Amino acid sequence: MPKVILKLEHDISTDDIYPGRYMATVLPSETPQFAFADRTDFNASLRAKAFPPGSIIVGGENFGCGSSREQACSTLKGHDLAVVAKSISRIFLQNSINLGLKVVLCPDLEAVEGDELEFTTDQVLNRSTGRAFPQVRLPAARQGIMDAGGLIPYTRRRLQARPR
């Protein structure tokens, strides 16, 4: 079961997630090396692949505030991470849907690093504390794009499914 590998405060900005000095690096294949680059220990663990796929970052309110840079999403997706936060900034949420980064809105979540979380369709279950917290679901159409891995794979799949 996926674990919380990083517990963060409110208002985590895209400058923290993906520092501006790396903005000239844009390819999703290259951005993961700079995830939380200035949190050097955490970045080193990510690059060393110390965490299994699906590992979770827990944020507070307004996660991903600031710049519109999509690298802030592709850098986390590249490590197969998921984000659970009390609230998420508008552009970061939209970019997450478009790139297929798994994000979950959970306003009341209580979890600490090391806790095991499970996602049901409408709840986040903290298996370490035995408590359940309601999820705010995305609209089904938006969730469909995220689950397809992003807008490009989603669009491609829809185009292929179209009768010729």
Place this chain on the structure above:
Amino acid sequence: MGQTLTEKLLAAHCGRDFVVPGEIINATLDLVICHEVTTPPAVEMLKKLGITKVFDPSKILVTPDHFVPNKDIRSAELASALRRWREEQGIARYYEVGNHGICHALAPEQGHVLPGQTIVCGDSHTTTMGALGTFATGIGSTDLAAALATGELWFKVPETMRIDLEGPLPFGVYSKDIILALIARIGVDGARYMAMEYGGSALQSLSMEARFTITNMAIEAGGKNGVMPADAVAEAYVKARTDEPYTVFHADADAAYASRFSLDVGALEPMVALPSLPSNGRFVGEVPPDRMDQVYIGSCTNGRLEDLRIAASILKGNKVARGTRAIVVPATTEVWKQAMREGLLEIFADAGCVVSTATCGACLGGHMGVLGPGERCLSTTNRNFMGRMGSTKSLVYLASPATAAATAIAGVIADPRDYLPRPLLPEPCPADGKPVLVAAGADEYLWGV
């Protein structure tokens, strides 16, 4: 039921008489602005989908701005990808290095922004252009790809927060102080996913340049867009730049606002937002006089001509303090040239400032003034997040160009009212966007910008 300005703008772009907050609409786009950092990834996505043509080259504006001139090989690759793409697509509205500018300042300055438009750009400070009565918002590269391919984009209609700016702006207080005070009041997510619509008596007294500073920072309160009605000042600004026709929209008197409040700007003093959130605003008198290693005057927030004039009026005949570096970055090439003609560049150089070409540069920790560990910078930019301008061990303080200039001279955070030249005679108020002096009492003058 009446509609807010943002609802009117969105309804007009989806063929509807009205829209309601929360609904999803597909809106046509009048202007898509492209810079070198977020556009090349969008272009790559289009190539992968086999889409070879943009929807309408005449509705696209292109300029490099983040790392001008190229800061390294990576940024050179992005800039040349942008250049090749705009050539292939036949996009005429292209501003090459030497003619370039920070896109949010360049687009309105060059007459491409018209009241009533919908505008998107792969950049969060696109909200700036809402000051001309447009719906303007920032998007990521994937949405930019969709916008470039189709000329349309889906939007959730935001709720609107209405802010009425009332009262006369006191001496030494500027539009930057207004927006810092507002964000201090509502917080960095106080307007999350909302439209921030402005009105009130103080708004009418602000020049266009001053207004852009306020809408620029909508995103710093989490807003989707910032918007102001296009009044006589806005129309004069637009008409001085283009003959293109446009439509002016107004909020209805009975519009439904999610929240509405007034901000008494007459009670404000110069503001400083302490590290490391834009919402940490305090009156300058309440801020300890910390030593500053660097002062930065520029960016899409405060790099326009009026900003440089105010800074120069303080720096003229003075010297930047020992131990402090002052960096001036005009927002566009045109601002740079006009500052040269007016002698402002000479004032900055004589004071010991470095003047750079237009670039987003150090605002986002890119180049031309990046901070090292332990350094402090007072900046006229829009964000002071941890690590924003360089090292995560550096600290950024946000303030107006006047406060920045005063701080450059003092070497510590300083009150611009102690340095601003006191005008001898009030002047009548022109509508041309220049700083004007307004008589306020027997011995008191207001510098209304």
